[in-house]
Amino acid sequence: MRSPLRSRLVLLSTCALLLATLSGCDDDSGPTPDAGSQLPEDSGTPDSGAPDASTDSGIPDSGAPDASTDSGTPDSGAPDASTEEPWDGGYTVLEEHGDWIDRGRYAPCSFNRQGDPSTVRCDDLSRYDLSQCSPEALAQLDAYGIYMTDLRGEVPRSDGGTGLLPAFAGFMLHSDGGTDTMNTAPLDFRNTDGGTFFIGSSRTNPITGTTLTALAGCQVPSPGIITGCYARCINGSFNRAGTFEAHRMPSHRGESESSGGLRLISESPVAVGEAVDVYVTKNHAYVVSLDRISGTSGGLTVFDVSDRAHPLFKASISLPGDSSWNGVWAKGDALYIAGNDTGTLIYDISNPAQPEYVRHLPAGQFGVHTVLVDGNRLYGMSPDMVTLVYDVTSPLAPVLLQRITVPEELSSGGAHDAFPYEGRLYVSNGFGGYSVMDVTDLDNVRHLGQYVHGSFAHHSAVGTFAGRTIAFEGTEFNGSHLRVLDVTDPTNIVKIGEFRLSPVNSIHNLILKGNHLYAAWYQEGVRVLDVSNPTKPRQVAHYTTFRDGDPGRRGILFEGTFGIRVPGDGHVYVADSVRGLLILNEL
Known part of the structure; x- marks a missing residue:
């Protein structure tokens, strides 16, 4: 293959x-292979956490200090989550069945x-x-x-x-x-x-x-x-x-294009490749793309989104031999791009409409898959089984601090993504499972615990609910869905909830904002879950991005809504591999 x-x-x-x-x-x-199980519901990456996208703080969003006390904005057209009984922290441990559940023979x-x-x-x-x-x-x-x-x-x-x-x-x-x-x-x-x-x-x-x-x-x-x-x-x-x-596709036949008040504000095609991630800062959206299978190079497309209803194309960048760009984040005047070919690329966005190349931070054979900033640390997750940590006190001049590795016997598939929260790094470790690392002291990084479900650990978001640390963990491949894990004690991680959609599709990236979990779900588009009771995630809104007539569709699992950001400016930014940059309203 x-x-x-x-x-x-x-x-x-x-x-x-x-x-x-x-x-x-x-x-x-x-x-x-991953397949799935009976229907019910859904999941997406850490968010900028900026009160206003034009003044990004660079802190991953993990919800309110205690998400269980933040009712968020009530969902128009959906039940008001604030009318429900607050979660008291109690739960029943759920058995792990994996992503694919045998439903018996499909036909006689x-x-x-x-x-x-x-x-x-x-x-x-x-x-x-x-x-x-x-x-x-x-x-x-x-x-x-x-x-x-x-x-x-x-x-x-x-x-x-x-x-x-x-x-x-x-x-x-x-x-x-x-x-x-x-x-x-x-x-x-x-x-x-x-x-x-x-x-x-x-x-x-x-x-x-x-x-x-x-x-x-x-x-x-x-x-x-x-x-x-x-x-x-x-x-x-x-x-x-x-x-x-x-x-x-779309798999939920008869489902309307949208529900719960989620609506499309604007749509802008990207200039290069297949859009897979987006970051918003300085009133500009930076959309990164992978190479297309047809041979078209990926890269970066920049939009001025001062008027969210009418984004203005500003620039596109694609480097010869290094154009498969999978993740993006920013801090101050620095834009960090996860390059699958060479590592992390740094661009100066002091002029936000015209990024200027500064340097590469080299990685191993398979580059860097995702990047994120937490305070003055830049994390670059590499399929080469390592997470690279840099000091970005000076954003345009990162200094390598540490190379974090999950114990070899627990690693399979590389560090696909990670989420930092309260001194811990939650690593989505491919087929190796979901690992928790203590990163308070980079000279003494400790592996605290792991949850293995036999599926491909892909992405997560972590927050505090009823005094407990809760991870919303998404896998990848068909039937992949959302698991809710109590990670308060990393030595004893347990599943307390889950949310499934179609058995043939896959969840991708997650953003936790208060009691709302925004999920990018490939062909299923954007799904918004009320997680005020983490044991019972329920869908309160959706927007289906899939359209039959869109040119460039290939009929594969990994297509559609990849990336999602909710920077707190009243909008949801979506990177769709076929349609480009979609801007929705935030609930």
Whole structure:
């Protein structure tokens, strides 16, 4: 599996390794399998915390000193959270089930895998037993759109039982003659006429070879959802089969574009790449982008947002050979950019409309994935298993203070992101889990505890509720969702709540503002949760950013709403990989 986005290289190497052991990594722009569970609700990165975006303090936002006493602004169109009983700090410890929960077979069909594996063809429709299926319902399908798909693989075990190998796929079908794809690769075949739904695509991986995945539709249990059977052949030989559930995007069919008073103020396309993060300071929005798979370079786009309803494009920057930029933060006249290729880039924004390059802070082979500022410290999280800490008392002249590493036996996937709070650093450590570090004394950094859920720890926000330290932790990959963890005692971290949306989508970045948790949720757009009772997060507003007709969509999991900021100026700033910079109202 190969991705042009350097930000994903470490994850992809993990994915390729899992592929070799039949785990089923399918999406070429990001990590491995995670699927999900039944519906309910949702999560996004630390925020500037500035009372006014034009006078940014550079302190990560973790809510009010005690978020449980801050009712925030009541949500128009949603119940007023302040009318609920205050949380008293009590909870029931919840069992950890991971992101993917087995919901049983998705459809009453099967694939005939009998025979020499080298002679079993996955593209042979006659091998699929569809006798209990509903061709009438399939005939009524609008056979176009973008679908995210949960693959429930079944493989025989040596003890005679059946093992499960969850995986995922995304496919895009056109009605206008455009190129149909699965995981960005063109379809080898498509038969979606007269009550038949049969599609397949081959992809070549340098480790595993050529993999053909074929989907045969069986039923339409509800509008926008197709279930059926799938089979996978590798290098011409049968590998595995199972059932699938495909959700057309946006996955919550019948849901309005927005709710709870959340509305779009303005939309501005970026000049370079795919927008993935945004930072707002000095009345300017700085949007960073990854390289596009088509070859278009990423970089930085600058907007003057003095008039939030009419942002003005000011500048775009892209450096040759160093343009895959994944995160952004600012302090004073310094803009810090997480570069996947080389490390942290520093720009002088004393003239906010025209950033000037100052220098690089070099990192390891895979650069820096995310950056954040906490007081006079700059943290740069690197997939090379290290968090770099700099003194930024002089913002344009950082001085390296320390290299923080999670114990090697607890690390897998690198330091993907982190959140500083009250002398501790909460590190989202990929497949290694969620780690808590004492960073009060950088000469004596201590690992205090860890929560491992078996999923990809991606991002978090931490605050105080009813005197307890609560972490809102989001994973990544399909079915990834929000966990609520009591981290008051890092040696005994427990799950006390969770919030799920679709089993085929993924949460991404989080911002905690008082009792509101703002979440960037890829194709699900922006979701706002009332977390005044952390054990029962509930959605109070949403804005769906996904639109079928937007040019540049690729039909993959890692697409849509990536970055989110709520700097306290009355607005929500969203970096969307397809639509660019979206500005919403703050609740």
